[in-house]
Amino acid sequence: MMKFCSLYSGSHGNCIFLGTDHTKILIDAGMNAKHIENALAAIGENPKEISAILLTHEHMDHIQGAGVFARKHKTPIYATFATWEAAAPCIAPLAEQQRFGFNPSDGLFQIGDFQVQSFSISHDAADPVAYTFYAADRQISIVTDLGFVSQEIRTFVHGSDAVLLESNHDKEMLTKGPYPWPLKQRVRGPQGHLSNEEAAEFALELVQDGTKIIFLGHLSQNNNTPELALSATCEKLYAHGFGILNAPEIVSGPFVHVSVASQDRQSEVAIL
Numbered sequence: 001m002m003k004f005c006s007l008y009s010g011s012h013g014n015c016i017f018l019g020t021d022h023t024k025i026l027i028d029a030g031m032n033a034k035h036i037e038n039a040l041a042a043i044g045e046n047p048k049e050i051s052a053i054l055l056t057h058e059h060m061d062h063i064q065g066a067g068v069f070a071r072k073h074k075t076p077i078y079a080t081f082a083t084w085e086a087a088a089p090c091i092a093p094l095a096e097q098q099r100f101g102f103n104p105s106d107g108l109f110q111i112g113d114f115q116v117q118s119f120s121i122s123h124d125a126a127d128p129v130a131y132t133f134y135a136a137d138r139q140i141s142i143v144t145d146l147g148f149v150s151q152e153i154r155t156f157v158h159g160s161d162a163v164l165l166e167s168n169h170d171k172e173m174l175t176k177g178p179y180p181w182p183l184k185q186r187v188r189g190p191q192g193h194l195s196n197e198e199a200a201e202f203a204l205e206l207v208q209d210g211t212k213i214i215f216l217g218h219l220s221q222n223n224n225t226p227e228l229a230l231s232a233t234c235e236k237l238y239a240h241g242f243g244i245l246n247a248p249e250i251v252s253g254p255f256v257h258v259s260v261a262s263q264d265r266q267s268e269v270a271i272l
């Protein structure tokens, strides 16, 4: 059994929980430690039992609470070597035995019950990665902060039972919105973030390949709404004959679960 829950997801902070009976991990810790502890408590989890924090990259919305949380709960942190270098000033000080570095090309590594596969994503950070996790005969992927969906990403994410997928912005809101021109260019560029349309395209591919649960995450506060993100992906799936169910549980036939992972609170808990 795997338990999967977005505690926080969005441009102001990201932290995702994934657990089996024996191993519980966080992917990113981009809210302050108190918020993360509260969200864990709300889903019945104890911060002391977190086996590891895995970072995707060094931007503040992914690492903000990592140092405090790790020092308080003696949690090991995993990140690519280049992410470690870039994140160190924010995370330090941290005991040597709590620091684990890897390269995305290293292949699978093990954390308790989980086999972990990282893979590179195109984003304006030192060495950003996304992850796919294998445990209990299930595969779960967390894919946010990417300028585009590369062939490598497809290879690793296809076949997942559940995916947390970035659906960052509505293209029109971004174009007409308040961001200065260079920032607009950054967000929609090849090292920026996926739009709702791009997320919908990838979600369709994944669902056609058997994915049953999609959480749309990392929504922009300024350039998106949960309704726009949800309707982009749901309409795409409907148009291709898929039905949407509300409960994030394993569904059969042409039904899938799609929902938006919230910025401010924990989202539904998926049990797979």
Ligand SMILES: [Zn+2]
Pocket (backbone or CB within 6 Å): 057, 059, 123, 125, 145
């Ligand atoms: Zn980022």
Ligand SMILES: [Zn+2]
Pocket (backbone or CB within 6 Å): 010, 011, 014, 059, 061, 062, 145, 218
């Ligand atoms: Zn981010």
